[in-house]
Each structure stands twice: as C-alpha cells, then as structure tokens.
Amino acid sequence: MKRHFMKGCEAIAESALRAGCTFFAGYPITPQNEIPEYMSKRMPDYGGVFVQGESEVASVNMVFGAAAVGARAMTSSSGPGISLKSEGISYIAGSKLPAVIVSVMRGGPGLGSIMPAQQDYLQATKASGHGGFRMMVFAPSTIQEAVDYTYKAFDYADRDRNPVMVLVDGCLGAMMEPVVLPEYHVASNRGEDWVLDGCLEREPRTVLSVSLTAEPQEQFNIEMEKLYESWAAKDTEVEFYEMDDAEIVLAAYGTSARIAKTAIDMLRKEGIKVGLIRPITLYPFPYEAFENMDYDIVKHVLDVEMSIPAQMVDDVRLGVLGRAEISTFGRSGGVIIGVDEIADAVRKLAKGGALNG
Amino acid sequence: MDKIYGRPESIRNKVSTYCPGCLHGVANKIVAEVLDELGLREKSICVLPVGCGTLGLFYWNVDMISSAHGRAPAVATGIKRCSPDKFVFCYQGDGDLAAIGLSEIMHAANRGENISVVFVNNSIYGMTGGQMAPTTLENQYSTTTQKGRNPLTEGYPMKMCEIISGLQAPRYVARFSMDSPQNIIKARAGIKKAFELQIENKGFSFVELMSNCPTNWCVTPLESLEWMRENTLKVFPLGVYKEVE
Numbered sequence: 001m002k003r004h005f006m007k008g009c010e011a012i013a014e015s016a017l018r019a020g021c022t023f024f025a026g027y028p029i030t031p032q033n034e035i036p037e038y039m040s041k042r043m044p045d046y047g048g049v050f051v052q053g054e055s056e057v058a059s060v061n062m063v064f065g066a067a068a069v070g071a072r073a074m075t076s077s078s079g080p081g082i083s084l085k086s087e088g089i090s091y092i093a094g095s096k097l098p099a100v101i102v103s104v105m106r107g108g109p110g111l112g113s114i115m116p117a118q119q120d121y122l123q124a125t126k127a128s129g130h131g132g133f134r135m136m137v138f139a140p141s142t143i144q145e146a147v148d149y150t151y152k153a154f155d156y157a158d159r160d161r162n163p164v165m166v167l168v169d170g171c172l173g174a175m176m177e178p179v180v181l182p183e184y185h186v187a188s189n190r191g192e193d194w195v196l197d198g199c200l201e202r203e204p205r206t207v208l209s210v211s212l213t214a215e216p217q218e219q220f221n222i223e224m225e226k227l228y229e230s231w232a233a234k235d236t237e238v239e240f241y242e243m244d245d246a247e248i249v250l251a252a253y254g255t256s257a258r259i260a261k262t263a264i265d266m267l268r269k270e271g272i273k274v275g276l277i278r279p280i281t282l283y284p285f286p287y288e289a290f291e292n293m294d295y296d297i298v299k300h301v302l303d304v305e306m307s308i309p310a311q312m313v314d315d316v317r318l319g320v321l322g323r324a325e326i327s328t329f330g331r332s333g334g335v336i337i338g339v340d341e342i343a344d345a346v347r348k349l350a351k352g353g354a355l356n357g
Numbered sequence: 358m359d360k361i362y363g364r365p366e367s368i369r370n371k372v373s374t375y376c377p378g379c380l381h382g383v384a385n386k387i388v389a390e391v392l393d394e395l396g397l398r399e400k401s402i403c404v405l406p407v408g409c410g411t412l413g414l415f416y417w418n419v420d421m422i423s424s425a426h427g428r429a430p431a432v433a434t435g436i437k438r439c440s441p442d443k444f445v446f447c448y449q450g451d452g453d454l455a456a457i458g459l460s461e462i463m464h465a466a467n468r469g470e471n472i473s474v475v476f477v478n479n480s481i482y483g484m485t486g487g488q489m490a491p492t493t494l495e496n497q498y499s500t501t502t503q504k505g506r507n508p509l510t511e512g513y514p515m516k517m518c519e520i521i522s523g524l525q526a527p528r529y530v531a532r533f534s535m536d537s538p539q540n541i542i543k544a545r546a547g548i549k550k551a552f553e554l555q556i557e558n559k560g561f562s563f564v565e566l567m568s569n570c571p572t573n574w575c576v577t578p579l580e581s582l583e584w585m586r587e588n589t590l591k592v593f594p595l596g597v598y599k600e601v602e
Contacts, residue, residue, distance in 0.1 A: 198419075199419060
C-alpha cells in the first residue's frame with residue numbers, strides 16, 4: 001500500500017478532497033493555515049471551489065450556502081475562529097444540512113497562544129453554537145486517524161444532515177507522519193429531496209432554521225434529541241490500551257493519549273498496572289467504557305489533558321459515577337505534555353499519594 | 358377577453374402579513390414579475406435575510422434559504438460558486454445589510470460574485486420594533502434614538518449605493534424608490550437590468566429600493582409616502598450609481 005509522508009493539516013485537506021469535498025471556505029488562523037493553503041492549490045484541480053472568506057463568519061456561511069445546494073462542504077479554523085463560526089454552525093445544524101468543520105486547537109482563552117493545546121473540548125462537545133444542538137466530534141491521535149476520520153466525517157454529516165467536527169490540536173496539525181490515503185469518493189447522495197436546485201417541475205423547497213411558533217421548534221428539538229441518542233448507541237468509538245488488569249486508568253484523547261501510551265509502556269516495565277481509555281468520539285462520549293470498568297480492580301482514574309482546568313474530566317466523572325477516585329493532570333496554554341510528567345503523576349498515585357487537592 | 362394583469366407565478370397566492378401600507382409587498386411583487394418575465398422562477402434560489410424580509414418565506418414561490426442576520430451575501434457566494442447555472446438573489450433590509458452584514462455585502466461586491474442583491478431601505482429596524490438603523494436619518498426618531506438620531510453620537514446615515522459603487526468589481530449599482538407608480542416602474546426596470554447581468558454572467562449587481570415603515574415611523578401609509586419624498590429621498594438620491602456593460 002502506497003504511503004505518503006504528510007503534514008497533519010495537509011493530510012486532513014487531502015483526505016477531505018478524496019472524500020468528495022468540492023467546496024472549502026476558510027480564513028487564516030494559526031495553527032491550521034496549511035488546510036486552506038492546501039485547498040487553494042488542490043481544489044481547482046478537482047473541479048472544486050476554494051474561497052478565502054473575509055472572516056470566519058463569512059466562511060462558515062459560505063459553507064452553509066454550498067451545503068444547501070448539495071456540495072460536500074468543509075471549513076476549518078482554530079478556537080478563536082471556531083467561536084466566530086459558532087453562529088453559522090448553529091444555523092447549519094438548525095437547517096439540517098451536512099458540513100464538516102475541522103478545529104485545530106491552540107492555547108486560550110482569548111487570542112491565547114498559537115501552540116498546541118486541548119482547550120476547546122467544551123466548545124466542541126457542549127456548545128459549539130447557540131440553541132443546544134450537538135454534533136459528532138472525532139478526536140484522532142495520529143495523522144492516519146486524522147485522515148480516516150476526516151474522510152468518514154463527510155459520510156456521517158450526510159447520513160444525519162448535521163455538522164460533524166474533526167478536533168485535533170496544533171501538534172497533530174503540524175507534525176509529519178507516513179499515511180495511507182483513501183480512495184477518491186464518488187458522490188452518490190446528491191439530487192436528494194432537500195437540495196436547493198431551482199424548483200423545476202416541482203414545488204419550491206426551503207432551507208431554514210426559523211420557526212415563528214414554539215411547538216414546531218420544540219418538535220424539531222425532540223427529533224434531534226432522538227438523533228443524538230442514536231449516535232450514543234451505534235457510533236461511539238473508543239480505544240482501550242493495557243486495560244486488562246489496570247489499577248490506575250488514564251483517560252486521555254488525541255495527542256495527550258498518544259503521549260500517555262509511551263508513559264504507560266514505561267510504567268508497565270516498572271510493574272505499575274496502568275492502562276488507558278481513549279475516547280475517539282468525544283461526542284458521543286464513551287461513557288460505557290468508564291461505566292463498565294471493574295471497580296474492584298480500578299483504584300484511580302487520572303484524566304490527562306493539555307488543558308487547565310481539565311475539560312473532558314466532567315464527562316469522565318459521569319462515567320465513573322464516584323466509584324473510583326479521579327484526579328487530573330495537565331499542561332496548558334500551548335505547553336505540550338511530557339511523557340515523564342505523566343509517568344511521575346502515575347508513580348505518585350501508585351504510591352498512594354494524591355495529585356489534586 | 359385577454360388577461361393583461363395578474364399575480365406573478367413567482368409569488369404564492371397568500372394574504373400578505375406585512376404591516377398595512379408597507380412597501381415590502383410591492384418589492385416582493387416587482388421582483389417576482391421580473392423573475393417571471395425572464396423565465397427564472399424554476400432556476401432561482403432566493404437568499405432571505407433576518408428582519409421583515411424573512412417573511413418572503415411565505416410569499417416567494419421559488420427555492421429559498423433563510424440566512425443569519427447580514428450573512429446572505431456569504432451564503433449566496435457558497436450557493437452560486439457551487440451552482441453557477443442557478444439564478445441567485447439576496448433580498449435584504451437595511452439593518453441586515455448595512456449594519457451587521459456590512460462586511461459580507463462589501464466583500465461579496467468586491468469579489469464581483471455573480472449574484473443580484475435587492476436591498477430594501479426603510480431607514481429603520483422594522484421587525485424588531487423600530488430601533489435605529491445605519492440608514493436612519495439625522496434627527497429621525499427611533500426607539501433607540503428617542504430624541505432623534507444625533508450624528509455626533511450615532512453617526513450619519515450610511516449610503517450603500519455610494520459606498521458600493523466605489524468598488525471596482527460591481528457591474529450595476531442603482532437606487533430606486535417605491536413611493537409612486539412611476540418610480541415603481543423605474544425600480545422594476547432596474548431590477549430587470551440587474552437580473553439580466555447575472556444571466557449574462559457579468560457579475561455583481563445591487564439595487565436599492567427606497568421604502569417606508571408606517572408602523573415604526575408612527576404615521577399613516579399615505580403620510581409615510583409624503584415623509585419619504587420630503588425626507589429620505591433627499592438624503593438618499595435616486596439614480597444609477599454605477600453601470601458597466
């Protein structure tokens with residue numbers, strides 16, 4: 001199988017192209033600039049359209065329009081830009097349209113730092129816009145996974161007519177790894193009954209997220225809740241690493257999880273029984289992975305994130321439900337977490353010490 | 358007997374819920390007449406704004422998308438770039454286009470997007486209840502300028518045709534009024550001109566239609582027309598501001 005040595009952001013862009021993405025609009029922000037740059041170069045070769053919007057707000061609304069006429073459409077940004085795009089993401093969700101949003105996280109809040117962080121977990125999974133909608137959020141931890149999940153994100157977006165987010169941090173966006181690229185997708189779902197293409201010999205269609213009365217709006221919310229619940233049952237993805245006899249369980253995603261694995265390999269050689277639960281879908285969150293742990297064996301759960309305060313830990317708590325002690329360890333602001341730092345934290349727990357408090 | 362006048366096919370057979378005397382209905386109708394005349398109904402996608410213009414949702418008989426406040430030109434950009442064979446027009450009000458959407462309209466115009474924008478200017482926020490718009494006149498009452506708009510603190514009326522015609526890319530920029538039958542006929546011809554340019558793939562066109570708001574101006578429909586002639590039309594002169602064949 002042919003492998004390509006690619007930078008994370010460029011691999012994500014190439015994967016989107018191969019998934020049949022024919023419209024990309026974006027606005028420069030570090031550390032994701034390679035995505036729009038790559039798209040600007042490659043899109044025209046594939047009959048697609050690249051637009052550098054005048055703002056994040058405009059870019060996501062261009063995606064909104066492109067999605068309404070049946071294009072596989074994508075935009076990308078980093079935290080401050082995703083905040084601006086949140087208006088448009090909400091309209092896309094409210095209008096039942098498919099779109100893919102890539103968020104490459106940096107330190108925050110505010111303008112923050114341009115270095116890799118995981119400080120947009122809550123933004124991605126809890127309220128990426130107004131009105132209480134949800135979207136599937138994939139958190140790859142290798143560039144190969146970033147390629148695979150970006151590719152799949154378009155299928156999920158089409159299936160549910162809902163935005164899907166691929167959430168990586170600046171580390172994955174900027175580093176290079178060998179990847180196997182997917183085959184070119186042949187779009188097959190267009191011409192569906194929601195696409196705006198002019199009302200030739202049919203009744204006009206509307207794409208809208210507005211309801212002037214309360215009950216239809218509530219009905220929409222009820223239907224969407226059913227959709228979100230269906231994801232939990234069939235679309236949750238999680239990886240277990242060295243979990244068979246783990247007494248200390250690390251919870252980490254993305255780059256943190258990858259670094260945690262190296263720490264686990266090191267600690268296992270020291271005889272410390274430590275494992276990892278890595279949520280791949282951050283929404284739906286793999287609560288079951290934590291609910292079903294054997295709490296006669298598991299003594300401690302250590303949530304590891306490049307975020308202070310920790311954000312994913314709220315979901316970890318909902319899975320653990322008080323049956324084991326939970327601590328958090330993290331770096332923030334753009335400081336990449338170290339293998340030794342994680343290992344030291346685990347050693348301290350293994351000796352019965354406390355990390356927090 | 359030959360039928361010489363009727364409801365355009367591009368408008369649904371519905372009772373208008375615009376306020377009594379509001380000229381949005383006239384704007385809807387003349388746009389629809391031009392769509393019919395140019396045979397565009399079945400290839401049209403209308404991008405609706407936020408505000409009174411959203412009510413077009415109930416009246417237009419074409420494919421439509423409802424965009425966020427001010428974002429219609431960005432949404433239209435995505436639509437037209439992906440569907441260059443469709444006819445794409447935005448219908449926006451002054452609060453939508455000249456305040457929160459100023460960036461989107463300026464950049465869509467500057468890119469020369471091959472879309473048509475119909476801009477209805479009644480110098481006030483209608484649907485939200487009569488607040489000051491960028492187009493509100495000096496000393497004009499609104500619910501947020503209750504002593505009249507003071508240019509020293511609230512600035513001067515924003516003149517969109519004058520601003521947009523200063524850009525290089527737009528092909529047609531013109532302002533018309535709907536205060537009289539004669540002016541409505543001229544406005545209709547301007548809309549037709551704008552739409553024809555898009556059909557010919559010639560780029561961005563912008564038609565401003567001077568309108569009224571009897572409800573929020575707190576006058577009768579007839580008084581509102583007089584008020585337009587005595588006030589708004591003096592601040593917003595009618596005419597073709599830019600035309601590139």
